[in-house]
């Protein structure tokens with residue numbers, strides 16, 4: 001029996017480097033070449049200086065907890081049997097946030113500001129996604 | 137020119153709310169509610185010359201109403217696609233249209249087959265909506281694809297910052313249920329206790345099942361008319377004295393929002409209160425968009441009924457009940473009456489201000505407000521007064 005596939009991103013030319021970066025094990029962030037502001041999620045225009053120009057920089061790899069939720073109800077058939085899993089909203093030192101599943105710990109280990117490290121993991125279906133772990 | 141007092145709600149109507157409208161289309165339900173609103177207003181369908189559709193890109197369009205109601209000269213039509221903020225946005229839009237003389241009587245129909253619309257459950261609906269494109273690409277692959285999951289981190293952060301508890305969220309669900317039980321047209325009629333809430337399964341922590349709203353079938357319709365015309369109509373006028381819309385920072389991704397405990401209503405509320413010339417202390421009854429209990433608490437703070445972080449204490453002890461400090465969601469809301477995307481909140485506010493709210497009537501309700509909350513935090517508010 002074919003399993004139902006998890007949702008896949010609709011990748012466009014603008015966001016392709018982000019997804020290619022994850023596939024290569026790197027979390028890339030968009031940086032404005034006009035004023036240097038880092039923005040996330042990827043988008044066409046810098047809201048500070050209104051330049052379209054941008055390049056990509058690799059995130060330092062650290063983060064802190066901004067908030068979280070524990071998903072108990074699977075809102076998509078491909079996630080049936082997987083919950084509960086913890087999704088962390090994490091502050092990056094670059095000034096943006098990511099959402100990522102927590103690995104190797106439960107939500108009981110979390111508080112605002114808890115230190116994290118960022119990793120990249122295949123979702124089991126060939127899509128690389130960011131994950132977070134407690135910093136040692 | 138201020139919009140204050142230039143428009144009035146002159147007709148409200150609704151269908152029975154069910155979990156399964158047998159064989160009905162959304163259009164049929166909307167037409168049924170529209171006819172009820174027309175009867176309520178004492179208007180003939182030919183009098184309608186404006187239509188605002190709160191669910192942009194939804195199942196029906198203004199042309200359907202022209203065709204079925206036999207509207208001879210529709211002079212203004214638009215949509216307000218702000219999700220759950222769309223119903224009150226439609227009130228704002230209609231008020232502006234009648235105030236500027238574009239038209240005189242605006243019909244605003246909203247219908248849903250939220251429950252029986254197979255394959256259109258919340259996850260699938262969200263994926264198809266352009267306002268969710270960003271989270272659809274970057275968050276849904278991780279399993280975050282429903283409003284419960286997008287909003288839960290807002291509530292969790294509020295809890296961590298201010299000590300807000302799940303039992304305080306339960307207070308909102310319990311009071312709202314108490315109001316639904318008084319309503320002849322509400323889906324959830326069994327008593328609910330804080331313990332029932334706490335024992336209910338967790339959907340997306342910190343949200344339990346009873347923090348979440350219903351999926352319902354049915355429709356509501358509201359008619360907004362020019363205030364001078366409304367003076368001679370069937371029912372006492374309910375004037376729109378203040379109305380505003382506000383969008384949160386980072387409107388497409390809560391994850392990136394500078395302060396995720398604050399929503400678009402925080403920007404809109406002050407504008408609406410100033411337009412109406414009232415303060416939160418003047419509000420006799422409030423119909424507050426309640427897709428989740430947390431969203432009510434957040435809006436109470438963002439409107440200034442209490443400070444940021446004080447919402448938990450504010451709602452305790454039945455404060456939102458009919459005899460409480462601020463009667464809220466007197467019809468049972470989206471949590472316990474039906475999920476009509478907030479148009480049922482507009483209908484209820486009008487009934488309260490006319491004194492037509494039956495067993496849930498707030499005594500001497502003269503000034504009230506209704507809010508909308510949509511998508512990832514868009515906010516709308518209308519302040520209305522008997523007049």
Ligand SMILES: [Zn+2]
Pocket residue numbers: 032033034035036037046047048049050051
């Ligand atoms: Zn820039």
